[in-house]
Amino acid sequence: MDWGRFAQDMAAMARELLAQESVDSTLGRITGSAVELVEGCDASGILVLHDSTVQSLAPSEQLVIDSDALQARLNEGPCFDAARTRGGERVFRIHDLTEFQPRWPSFVPQAQKLGIGSMMGFLLYTEEEELGALNFYSRRSGAFTQASELAGWLLASHAAVAFSSARSHAQLENAIATRHVIGEAMGILMGSHHLTEDQAFDVLRRYSQENNVKLREVARQICERGGLE
Incomplete structure (x- = not known):
């Protein structure tokens, strides 16, 4: 990864987030940036839990909606876990969904049928609140590397602040x-x-x-x- 170019793109994205006029446009720019900036990412979305109800925000394509709906139906899945974590894991990276994943035995085989090869996600949080999970999808196995994870962390950090600010402004x-x-x-x-x-x-x-x-x-x-x- 060209980290110099990535830093420039991230700075430009951060400025664009501040310029968005609504919560929806802010979230759309976040998930759009995930696909543009994170190596290996084919699709992205934000999953939010309201009690036991799952809400898909700014999905970049239908694959995200289908994955969120599957996790809601099964009450199981990595994005689901990331969104509801409390002081626990704030990131997940599944290298290969063709491999057995004991934490999500029902979700993984059905996710494969959706065409998902690998996944990665981050809890969106600030010091005051937890906002949901920013999730990354690839149709290829092994698409997300350590560099992808670092890039995802940086994007999620900017995204959490922008999301919280936009929501506070709307409120x-x-x-x-x-x-x-x-x-x-x-x-x-x-x-x-x-x-x-x-x-x-x-x-x-x-x-x-x-x-x-x-x-x-x-x-x-x-x-x-x-x-x-």
């Missing part, structure tokens, strides 16, 4: 938007029913609880309709 934007729409709805109720600010918010809260509708959705309906029906 902040969502919170600001929610406050704005709730404030607008309260203003409508205060003007149409001669309520105080506290009384208007109490109306919103009670309607939300009694109808099992999120507060933001109640506020949005009021803004659209000019009041509660």
Whole structure:
């Protein structure tokens, strides 16, 4: 591997990640960079676990989706393990899926049928949170070397920071938007029913609880309709 060229490409990728405008575009650039920059990588994706539910984020091709779905169905697999690790292994590299893998006896033979020859993955984490696993796939056995693993580690480190930052930014934007729409709805109720600010918010809260509708959705309906029906 030409490490000088790789360092330049990694720096360019890091700048591009900072320039992305959404979580989805950030994740898409991460998995796209995996295929472009990591030697041996044919496909890439990010697997996230929500309790026992598997979510495939920014898969570069159908192979990733099929692998994630297989691991979810079997409740077994290397990407699955990497995504749910807690203080344990943060990387895996399977040199050859034609060899017996005692940790994943059900997954490996079915992964072979999907056309996967070798795999590698890294836990995406920051000091504050664990975000899922960045996974690399090759259709060839023995595609991932020590150099591939080092390159993957570097990419995963940049990816974790970018992913966390993009998600925090999206959450902040969502919170600001929610406050704005709730404030607008309260203003409508205060003007149409001669309520105080506290009384208007109490109306919103009670309607939300009694109808099992999120507060933001109640506020949005009021803004659209000019009041509660």
